[in-house]
Amino acid sequence: MSMKVSTRQVDGVTILDLSGRITLGEGSVTIRDAVRDLLAKGQKKVLLNLADINYIDSSGIGELVSAFTTVKNAGGELKLLNLTKKVQDLLQITKLYTVFDVRDDEASAISSFTK
């Protein structure tokens, strides 16, 4: 199953609800394009909701990192929401869990963005 993404806005934060797989050739380019579009529109507070991401490979991890650095370099913030255990394990194995700001509650994640 390829990745799907839908976008919504809550209190100035853009939430990308992702579902499916983030792998080479499936979801990785989609995330890149979505983040680029948001930055082009000046939307620099980005919350990636990964609750329905059931699989991610090294390319997908790399894409999350690239999205994180792209937003950060543009002066914005990118945070992760609702990681599945598998994704959380992968981020811990790769020592990225503490690099990202990982949240498990949407309301508090939204309020954590810089006003």
Add this chain to the structure above:
Amino acid sequence: MTFEESTSTLPSSLLSATDDGHTGIARIALADSTTSRVSYTLDSTLDSVNKVEQTAEQYAQRAGFDEDTIPYIAMAVREAAVNAVLHGNAYDLTKHITASFETTSDDLVIRITDQGPGLDPDTLPDPLAPENILRGSGRGIFLIRSFMDEVNFRKLHPGTELTLIKHRTPAQSGT
């Protein structure tokens, strides 16, 4: 391709999953009293990567690994196949990758080969090093090593063979 197909007792699901005539896949099966081994030759495409991953998952299930371990074996094999297709053969459709799956009494052994310029594992940057932690790539081999018990590289002429081994427990070996 001119691979001969064995009539040994192979899972029919693998046949239907792979012998579709569109991906240039071929296979050869070898069997003896102690091991079963099947090899596939595939085009250098992402479709091949997905098929190798699915096949690995089925072999891991047949080898008796638990449901927590199977996805990580499949992921390791996927990463190896991605390396072969992307970094080894660079999507060159004149080149192929092979994937062989062997279940012994002790191990599940998967070998992935490519026809690329070769890979020296000693030159790979450490993805956990602070200077590399924010790189957008370079974690594939690291994940393979994290999920498998043994990982061996062998230089081919041309190409690379990657051997991934996961040990079966005595209970699994008895199934």
